[in-house]
Amino acid sequence: MVEQEDVLGSEDARISDVSEIEPRRLRYSEEVLPLHWSDAVQPGKCVRPLKVYARIKPALVAAASTDGGAGAGAGPAAGEGPQQLLQATATEVSQVLRCGGNSMAYSFTRVFEGSDQQELYGTAVEPLLEELVGLRTGSSVFMAYGASGTGKSYTMQGTAAQPGMIPRTLSRLYQLLEERGKGHQVQLCFYEVYENRVYDLLQSARLGKRQAQHLPIQVLGAHACVPGLLRCHCTSADAGQRLFAAASRIRTQSATNTNSESSRSHAVFTVQLLEVEQGTVTGRSATLSLVDLAGAERAGRTKNVGSKLRESANINTSLSVLGRCLEALRHNQALAARGPGGGGAPRVIPVRESSLTQLFKGVLTGQGNLVLSVHLSQHGDEYDTNRHTLRFGALASRLQMAVAAPAAAPPPPPPPPAAASIPAPASQQQPSAGQGRAKRQRVQPGFEEQPPIAEVPEEGVEEEAEEELQPDSRRQQEVEAGAAEAVAAEEQAALGTGGGDVVDAALVASLRAQVQQLQQQLVVAEETARAAAVAEWEELVASGREELEEAQQRAEQLEEQLAAAGKELAAAQREAVALRKELAQERAASKAREEALEVQLAELRRAAATGSYGQGAAAAGQAAEPAATVHAEERHPDTGRQQAAAAAEPQAQAAAAAADAPAGASGRPAGERAPLAPLPPTSGNKQQSGGGASAARAGAAGGGSGGRPAGGRTRNAAAAAAAAVAAVADAAATSGGGALHSAGAAGATSATGTAGPSRQGAGRHAGSGKAEAAAAGRRSKRRRGTEDGGEADGEAAGKQLEEQPVAEAGPRAGGGGAHGHAEAGEEAGAVGAGGGMATADAGKTPVAGRTRRKRQAVRQR
Numbered sequence: 001m002v003e004q005e006d007v008l009g010s011e012d013a014r015i016s017d018v019s020e021i022e023p024r025r026l027r028y029s030e031e032v033l034p035l036h037w038s039d040a041v042q043p044g045k046c047v048r049p050l051k052v053y054a055r056i057k058p059a060l061v062a063a064a065s066t067d068g069g070a071g072a073g074a075g076p077a078a079g080e081g082p083q084q085l086l087q088a089t090a091t092e093v094s095q096v097l098r099c100g101g102n103s104m105a106y107s108f109t110r111v112f113e114g115s116d117q118q119e120l121y122g123t124a125v126e127p128l129l130e131e132l133v134g135l136r137t138g139s140s141v142f143m144a145y146g147a148s149g150t151g152k153s154y155t156m157q158g159t160a161a162q163p164g165m166i167p168r169t170l171s172r173l174y175q176l177l178e179e180r181g182k183g184h185q186v187q188l189c190f191y192e193v194y195e196n197r198v199y200d201l202l203q204s205a206r207l208g209k210r211q212a213q214h215l216p217i218q219v220l221g222a223h224a225c226v227p228g229l230l231r232c233h234c235t236s237a238d239a240g241q242r243l244f245a246a247a248s249r250i251r252t253q254s255a256t257n258t259n260s261e262s263s264r265s266h267a268v269f270t271v272q273l274l275e276v277e278q279g280t281v282t283g284r285s286a287t288l289s290l291v292d293l294a295g296a297e298r299a300g301r302t303k304n305v306g307s308k309l310r311e312s313a314n315i316n317t318s319l320s321v322l323g324r325c326l327e328a329l330r331h332n333q334a335l336a337a338r339g340p341g342g343g344g345a346p347r348v349i350p351v352r353e354s355s356l357t358q359l360f361k362g363v364l365t366g367q368g369n370l371v372l373s374v375h376l377s378q379h380g381d382e383y384d385t386n387r388h389t390l391r392f393g394a395l396a397s398r399l400q401m402a403v404a405a406p407a408a409a410p411p412p413p414p415p416p417p418a419a420a421s422i423p424a425p426a427s428q429q430q431p432s433a434g435q436g437r438a439k440r441q442r443v444q445p446g447f448e449e450q451p452p453i454a455e456v457p458e459e460g461v462e463e464e465a466e467e468e469l470q471p472d473s474r475r476q477q478e479v480e481a482g483a484a485e486a487v488a489a490e491e492q493a494a495l496g497t498g499g500g501d502v503v504d505a506a507l508v509a510s511l512r513a514q515v516q517q518l519q520q521q522l523v524v525a526e527e528t529a530r531a532a533a534v535a536e537w538e539e540l541v542a543s544g545r546e547e548l549e550e551a552q553q554r555a556e557q558l559e560e561q562l563a564a565a566g567k568e569l570a571a572a573q574r575e576a577v578a579l580r581k582e583l584a585q586e587r588a589a590s591k592a593r594e595e596a597l598e599v600q601l602a603e604l605r606r607a608a609a610t611g612s613y614g615q616g617a618a619a620a621g622q623a624a625e626p627a628a629t630v631h632a633e634e635r636h637p638d639t640g641r642q643q644a645a646a647a648a649e650p651q652a653q654a655a656a657a658a659a660d661a662p663a664g665a666s667g668r669p670a671g672e673r674a675p676l677a678p679l680p681p682t683s684g685n686k687q688q689s690g691g692g693a694s695a696a697r698a699g700a701a702g703g704g705s706g707g708r709p710a711g712g713r714t715r716n717a718a719a720a721a722a723a724a725v726a727a728v729a730d731a732a733a734t735s736g737g738g739a740l741h742s743a744g745a746a747g748a749t750s751a752t753g754t755a756g757p758s759r760q761g762a763g764r765h766a767g768s769g770k771a772e773a774a775a776a777g778r779r780s781k782r783r784r785g786t787e788d789g790g791e792a793d794g795e796a797a798g799k800q801l802e803e804q805p806v807a808e809a810g811p812r813a814g815g816g817g818a819h820g821h822a823e824a825g826e827e828a829g830a831v832g833a834g835g836g837m838a839t840a841d842a843g844k845t846p847v848a849g850r851t852r853r854k855r856q857a858v859r860q861r
């Protein structure tokens, strides 16, 4: 609620001291100067975008002001804090959408929050005032638009502590005029558009009560005039402030559910500046109109009934026409921008559909300077109205305005013949001489009656005026004349029905009064019903539009999500196809491996059965190669195969040669250590896989070259065969590291001398090498499930190794014998087998753990 007491002071609404406010008896040439005119006819127009400012009423004020309204419950629920429905940056307002999650952003020339008025005034209004004073723009209009209770009146009128745009304009106007130092006259007008009719607030302030008679609007081409409107010649800011304050009290206001002092009309305060040279008005003038629009209301929310509902319907209708005017203007401007052949026809801008738009025909057709401030609220109930206001602002900000400096007015026309005067309709006629006298008696001192506009000669204006104004007035006159005739006929009939009988005049009068009363009630009921229907319809349309827009946004979001999901699905399908392919390959490889292993196993069994251990070992070595290679390839397709093959090749050859050769054929004496196989690279599992295969073969080679009994059927060879079988199985079932581990262990069973070169710690590792060799033999035995000589030899080899390396490695390592037996055996085996890179930890890694589990699984199978 605007604190009017503060603004207006404690004075009565009637203006008591009007010494400085001189109502002007204007000359004709001045009278025809339009109040709101168009710059369309002016040369040298400049086109600029329409500026739209947004102002957000603070959340706490929003809650408090609605709580104070007549209808309780409009504010937030108990315990509920103020909600931040709108987020603002310097030039953008985002509204969090009700449908959840997202928000819509709208751009403005500038966004203001809080209660400070100077910032908005300095940014939005003062530039317009400067243009007025410099007579640079013929017509400027600053309009405050927004839902009821969002702070339009606060902005335009303000409080004592925070004066609004109008008081600030008045204060600054006279300063600027003084600075300019040229001759001028300032005329002020203040009127309201209530229920689509114009009422003069200055005249009402002068009379001390709301003027009953409304004024006509004359549209002359692109200009709008309000004949009969009081223009006060005002010479100081103080006088202007008093005038404004007194007239503001007269403005129609009442409490509603949304605002305890809601304006029920659009208020227009106009400053007109006339250029004066050598004491004469030149005819050049400019106007600045500051408009406080009534707030749009939702009937469902305000719960208005009766006259308030009618007021509300009128407000909404005029605002909706205003919106449609801007829409049509936008359409026409877009069409013009596309150029000839752009498609579509220009729309008629529906300015005639309401008084408000008629008054501002100039700016609503894009001629003149229109600036808007749109008002929003953080109150929880304002979602829909905020949405509507934001969309209105967004539409307006896409418009262009053609602005020009005012030109000299045309020379005054000669006085017209008496017959040319326009008869005013009965409802708008000026008071008769008698009435005028009676009225003049009530007029405040200092005011003079305006000459009735109908008496003002207006050549060249008549046709326009007839066209623009008269149809309605004439119809009204006709209706009134018809009604008078009907009453006369009725009276005549009443008098006649008695056939000369005496008529009870009192009865007739009372009946007539009843009829009139009923007619009035009927009219009121009709208007109320129409207003209610219109309000309901408009509300439905507005909410339907907004719901549609929200649904469209939601649909867009869902479409985006759908597209993203489609992409993900396609990627997943591609991946599934690739995986299926890989699986098929893996199955095929695994089958081939199994088959190869079966063959090798059969060969080994055959060899074991026939006693050709050397060959069996060689075969095992060969068997290990593809298995290990395949394994490495599966795990590391790029490098595993090559490395495994490279590592396996010489070892396999050596194994085959050794197995076939008789003891000592290697050229070394019995008991001499076989040379270590070259060490394969040691940088990861893939090398280890290759190393595992090598180890298996080296194990076989070691078995063959151990230099034991001639004929190649040594116990070591048998052990090597058994270990090779184990290695084959391991290579097939385990990872590269595991293959190394087991194959290395197999190597340890035969390469008795290999523990030696491991230098330090070899002695202590050798023992465990032996143990592992024995274990490999046992594993081999278990796997094959046979009791052939090879197994026995394997165990025997293990036992033999338990004795041998200590003797061989002990002297080098300086003893250490059984120390570190269990774990180091693996290392010794690995080193001895030529895997080379294995460390004592190799068998302890998580890979080895997995390997063991896998082995167990293989065994179970």
Ligand SMILES: Nc1ncnc2c1ncn2[C@@H]1O[C@H](COP(=O)(O)OP(=O)(O)OP(=O)(O)O)[C@@H](O)[C@H]1O
Pocket: 001, 002, 003, 056, 057, 058, 061, 065, 114, 115, 116, 146, 147, 148, 149, 150, 151, 152, 153, 154, 155, 259, 261, 262, 263, 264, 293, 294, 295, 296, 375
């Ligand atoms: N920016 C603001 N800072 C502080 N108070 C505000 C602000 N805006 C509005 N108010 C307060 O909110 C209440 C309603 O504001 P106001 O009467 O100006 O709304 P309105 O838009 O003119 O409503 P209506 O269209 O119904 O006339 C008033 O008490 C006013 O003082």
